[in-house]
Amino acid sequence: MQKRAKFGIGIGVIVISLGFLAWMGYGESKTYYHTIAELQTLQGASLSHRMRVGGTVEPGSIRRLSGRVDFVLQGEGKSLPVSYVGSEPLPDTFVDKSQALVEGRPAADGRFVAEHVQAKCASKYEAAPGGTPTPAGGEARTSTM
Amino acid sequence: MDVFGSFALLLAFVCAVYAFIGGIAAIRTRHPLLVKSTRQAGLATCGLIFLATLSLEYLFFSDNFSVAYVVAHSNRSLSPFYKVAALWAGQEGSLLFWSFLLAVYVFSALIAYRNKNGELMPYVGVVLAGVQIFFLTLNNFVASPFKALGVPGVNGAMDLVARGDGNGLNPLLQYPEMVIHPPNLYSGYTGFTIPFAFALGALLARYPGEKWIHLTRKWTMIAWGFQTAGILLGAHWAYAVLGWGGYWAWDPVENASLLPWLTGTAFLHSVMMQEKRGMMKVWNVWLVFCTFLLCILGTFLTRSGVVSSVHAFASSNIGNWFVGFIAIILLVCLTAYFKNRDYLKSENQLDSIVSRESSFLFNNLILLVSCVAVLSGTLFPVFSEWFTGDRISVGTPFFNKVNIPIGLLLLFLTGVGPLLAWRKTSLDSLKRNFGWPLLMGLVAGAIAFPLGVRGFYSLICLILCVFVASTITMEFYRGAKVIRARSGASFLASAVDLTMRNTRRYGGYIVHMGMVLIFIGIAGTAFNKDIQKEMQIDSSMQIGPYSLLLQNFDTKQEKNYTAERMIIEVTRDNKPVMMLYPERRIFPANQASGTMVAIYSTLKQDLYVVYAGQSPDTQAPVIHVYLNPLVKCIWFGGVVVVLGTLVALLPNRRAVLVLAAVQEPTRVKSMAGTLTPSPTLREGHD
Numbered sequence: 001m002q003k004r005a006k007f008g009i010g011i012g013v014i015v016i017s018l019g020f021l022a023w024m025g026y027g028e029s030k031t032y033y034h035t036i037a038e039l040q041t042l043q044g045a046s047l048s049h050r051m052r053v054g055g056t057v058e059p060g061s062i063r064r065l066s067g068r069v070d071f072v073l074q075g076e077g078k079s080l081p082v083s084y085v086g087s088e089p090l091p092d093t094f095v096d097k098s099q100a101l102v103e104g105r106p107a108a109d110g111r112f113v114a115e116h117v118q119a120k121c122a123s124k125y126e127a128a129p130g131g132t133p134t135p136a137g138g139e140a141r142t143s144t145m
Numbered sequence: 146m147d148v149f150g151s152f153a154l155l156l157a158f159v160c161a162v163y164a165f166i167g168g169i170a171a172i173r174t175r176h177p178l179l180v181k182s183t184r185q186a187g188l189a190t191c192g193l194i195f196l197a198t199l200s201l202e203y204l205f206f207s208d209n210f211s212v213a214y215v216v217a218h219s220n221r222s223l224s225p226f227y228k229v230a231a232l233w234a235g236q237e238g239s240l241l242f243w244s245f246l247l248a249v250y251v252f253s254a255l256i257a258y259r260n261k262n263g264e265l266m267p268y269v270g271v272v273l274a275g276v277q278i279f280f281l282t283l284n285n286f287v288a289s290p291f292k293a294l295g296v297p298g299v300n301g302a303m304d305l306v307a308r309g310d311g312n313g314l315n316p317l318l319q320y321p322e323m324v325i326h327p328p329n330l331y332s333g334y335t336g337f338t339i340p341f342a343f344a345l346g347a348l349l350a351r352y353p354g355e356k357w358i359h360l361t362r363k364w365t366m367i368a369w370g371f372q373t374a375g376i377l378l379g380a381h382w383a384y385a386v387l388g389w390g391g392y393w394a395w396d397p398v399e400n401a402s403l404l405p406w407l408t409g410t411a412f413l414h415s416v417m418m419q420e421k422r423g424m425m426k427v428w429n430v431w432l433v434f435c436t437f438l439l440c441i442l443g444t445f446l447t448r449s450g451v452v453s454s455v456h457a458f459a460s461s462n463i464g465n466w467f468v469g470f471i472a473i474i475l476l477v478c479l480t481a482y483f484k485n486r487d488y489l490k491s492e493n494q495l496d497s498i499v500s501r502e503s504s505f506l507f508n509n510l511i512l513l514v515s516c517v518a519v520l521s522g523t524l525f526p527v528f529s530e531w532f533t534g535d536r537i538s539v540g541t542p543f544f545n546k547v548n549i550p551i552g553l554l555l556l557f558l559t560g561v562g563p564l565l566a567w568r569k570t571s572l573d574s575l576k577r578n579f580g581w582p583l584l585m586g587l588v589a590g591a592i593a594f595p596l597g598v599r600g601f602y603s604l605i606c607l608i609l610c611v612f613v614a615s616t617i618t619m620e621f622y623r624g625a626k627v628i629r630a631r632s633g634a635s636f637l638a639s640a641v642d643l644t645m646r647n648t649r650r651y652g653g654y655i656v657h658m659g660m661v662l663i664f665i666g667i668a669g670t671a672f673n674k675d676i677q678k679e680m681q682i683d684s685s686m687q688i689g690p691y692s693l694l695l696q697n698f699d700t701k702q703e704k705n706y707t708a709e710r711m712i713i714e715v716t717r718d719n720k721p722v723m724m725l726y727p728e729r730r731i732f733p734a735n736q737a738s739g740t741m742v743a744i745y746s747t748l749k750q751d752l753y754v755v756y757a758g759q760s761p762d763t764q765a766p767v768i769h770v771y772l773n774p775l776v777k778c779i780w781f782g783g784v785v786v787v788l789g790t791l792v793a794l795l796p797n798r799r800a801v802l803v804l805a806a807v808q809e810p811t812r813v814k815s816m817a818g819t820l821t822p823s824p825t826l827r828e829g830h831d
Binding site: 003006007010011014015017018021022024025026028029030031032033052087088090092093 | 497506518538543554739740758
C-alpha cells in the first residue's frame with residue numbers, strides 16, 4: 001500500500017505542478033478572436049484582452065511611417081484603423097486587398113495597436129502539404145520563438 | 146492518363162472493399178481460399194494505388210495542363226526535381242500521396258507475413274483495408290486529383306479547357322527540404338497504421354501472448370524514425386526558408402506532427418515493460434490506438450484548417466469526413482477493448498519506485514502530459530468557442546511553460562532509466578552507475594555559471610546533458626572494455642562490436658545521445674540575439690564577433706523568378722570569413738515572393754541574415770541579422786537519432802563462442818552455424 005502511495009504522490013506532484021505552469025502560461029498568452037464588428041461592441045474589461053482580429057487590407061490605406069505602419073482593415077462592412085508597432089518587418093504577402101490577421105490590443109482612441117501581423121494573398125494558394133507550418137499556406141509570420 | 150489514373154483509383158477502392166468484406170467473411174468461415182483471395186485483393190489495392198500515383202506524376206512530367214491539379218501546382222519551367230514534389234503540393238495530391246505511402250506499408254506487411262501468423266493476418270488485413278477504404282473514398286469521391294480543368298460554359302455546364310501553362314509551384318515549397326520533408330513526415334503518419342492494425346487485430350483475434358509486440362517493433366521504429374526526421378526537416382525548412390530566425394513556433398500544423406511522435410515515443414518505451422514483465426497491456430494497446438488517432442487528427446488539422454480560422458480553405462468540406470472517420474475508429478477501438486479486455490490482464494505489479502519499470506512509467510506519464518498539453522493548446526480555440534462562445538487561442542508562452550520542464554524531466558529519465566535494474570535497484574548500483582556522471586554534470590554547471598549561463602533552465606539543461614552523455618559514454622566504455630580484454634581489438638572496434646551484438650540496446654543509446662544534442666541546441670535559444678538595420682552600400686554593422694559590410698545591392702534574373710539580393714561580406718577580427726547573399730525572389734507565374742535566408746553556420750553559432758525589404762522612406766535595403774547559438778547541434782542531433790534508429794533496426798550479430806585461444810579457426814567456423822544461444826551464452830558477451 002505504501003508503494004502505491006509513493007507512486008500516487010510522485011504522479012500527483014508532477015501533474016499538479018505542470019498544471020499550474022499551464023495555467024500561468026494560459027493567463028499570459030490567451031488571445032481572443034474577434035471580428036471587426038464584434039470589436040466595436042466590446043465594453044469594459046474585455047477591451048483590455050489581448051486579441052486577434054482578421055480582415056482585408058483596404059486598398060491604398062497602407063501608410064509606412066517612422067516606427068509604425070498604419071493601415072485599415074475591412075470586414076463585414078465595417079472598418080478598423082490599425083497601427084502596427086512591432087519590430088519585425090511586415091511579411092511579403094502584406095499588400096492591398098490581402099487577408100490579414102493582426103494581434104494586439106485596442107487603444108483608447110479606437111485605433112487597434114498590433115504587435116504581430118500575419119497576411120496571406122487572397123485565394124492565391126492552397127494549403128501547404130501536411131506538416132509544414134501554416135506560413136506555407138501563403139502567409140508569413142512576424143513572430144519569433 | 147488522367148482517365149487511367151482515376152480508373153485505377155476506382156478499381157483500388159473496389160479491391161479494398163472486397164479485401165474488407167471478404168476478409169470479415171474469411172475470419173468467420175476460415176475458408177483458406179477466401180483468406181488467400183482477400184490477401185491478394187489487398188495486394189491488388191496497393192498495386193493500383195501505385196499506378197494511380199505514377200500516372201499523376203506522368204501528368205506533371207508531360208505538362209498536361211488540362212488537369213486542374215497540374216495547372217494549380219506546376220508550370221513548364223518548373224524543374225523536374227520539383228515536379229516530383231508538386232505531387233503533394235495541394236490537398237488532392239497530398240491525400241493521394243497518403244494512400245500511396247500507406248499502400249507501400251500494407252504491401253510490405255502483406256508480403257512479409259504471407260506465410261506466417263495465419264491466425265492473426267486476416268484480422269490485420271481487414272483493419273488495413275478499412276483504413277485504405279477511407280482514404281480511397283477521399284481520393285475517388287471527395288478530392289480527386291484527376292479532375293479535368295473546366296470553366297463555366299454558356300449554358301451553365303462546365304466546358305473542358307486546356308491551358309498553355311500552369312500557375313507554378315508555391316515558391317515557399319521550391320526548396321530542397323520541401324521535397325524530402327513531406328515524404329518523411331507522411332511516412333511517419335502512415336507508418337503507425339501497421340502497429341495499429343496489429344494491435345487491433347490481436348485484440349480482436351485474442352491472439353495469444355506478446356507476439357504482436359514483437360511483430361510490430363520494427364514497424365513502429367521505422368514509423369517513429371520517419372516521424373522524427375520529418376519533424377526536424379520541417380523545423381529546418383521553417384528555419385531556412387521562412388526567415389523569422391526560429392524553427393519552431395507551436396503552430397497548429399507543427400503541433401499536429403508532434404502529437405503522434407509523443408505518444409509513439411511513449412509506446413516504444415512502454416512495450417518493453419510488456420515484453421519483459423507482462424505489464425501495461427491495456428496501456429500499450431491504448432497508446433498505439435491513440436497514436437494512430439493522432440496521426441489521423443494531424444492529417445485532419447493540416448488539411449481542414451479547423452484551428453486557424455482565417456486560414457480555412459473555403460472550398461473544402463473534407464473536415465467532416467475526417468471527424469467521421471476518427472469517430473468510427475474510436476468506436477471500433479472501444480468496442481474491441483470492452484469485449485476483450487480480460488485478455489489484457491497484467492501479469493505483474495510494480496515492485497519499487499526506484500526501478501526500470503517506474504522510470505518507464507514516469508517517462509510515459511510526462512510524455513502523455515506533454516501530449517495532452519499540446520493537444521489542448523492546439524484545439525483550445527475550437528473548444529473555448531464551444532463552451533464559452535469566445536474563440537480564445539493560447540500562444541508560445543503556454544506551450545513553453547509546460548514543455549520545457551517536461552523536456553528536462555525526460556532528459557533526466559533518459560540518463561537514469563536505462564541503468565536502473567528491473568524490479569528494484571540497490572543503493573550500491575545507484576552509486577556505481579550515477580556517481581561519476583552526476584559529478585561531471587555538476588562540474589560542467591560550475592564551469593558554465595561564471596561563463597554567463599545564468600538562466601535556471603539553461604543551467605539545469607546543461608548539467609543534465611552532461612550527466613546523460615556521461616552515463617551513455619560509460620555504458621559504451623564498460624562494455625567495450627570487456628570485449629577489448631578478450632579480443633584485444635582497438636577500443637573503437639570493440640565499441641562497434643558491442644553495438645552490433647545488441648543493436649537494440651546500443652542503438653537506443655545512440656538515439657538518446659542524439660536527443661541530448663537536440664536539447665543542447667534548443668537550450669541555445671536562450672542566448673539568441675538579433676538586430677534590424679537599414680544599410681547603405683559600403684556601410685557596415687556588428688553583431689557578436691562578426692562584422693557585416695554591404696558591398697552591393699542588385700537584381701538578378703533567373704529562369705523562374707527575379708531576385709533582389711544583398712551582397713554582404715562577413716569579417717571577423719578584420720579577417721574575411723565569407724560572402725552572404727540574402728535575397729528575395731519574385732515569381733511572376735503566381736505573383737508571389739519568397740525570402741532566401743543566408744546562413745553562415747558554425748558548430749558554435751549561426752549567423753542568420755535576412756533581406757527584409759526596402760525602407761519605405763529612403764529605399765535603402767533593410768537587413769535583419771540573427772545570431773543563434775548552437776542551432777547546428779539540433780540538425781546534427783537529428784542525424785544521430787536517425788542513425789541510432791537504423792542501428793536498432795539491424796539484427797543482432799550472432800555471438801560467436803570463443804572457447805579458447807588455441808581453437809582452430811576452421812573448427813570455430815564450422816561450429817558457428819550450429820550454435821544456438823544457451824544459458825551460458827549471455828547477450829552482449831562472448
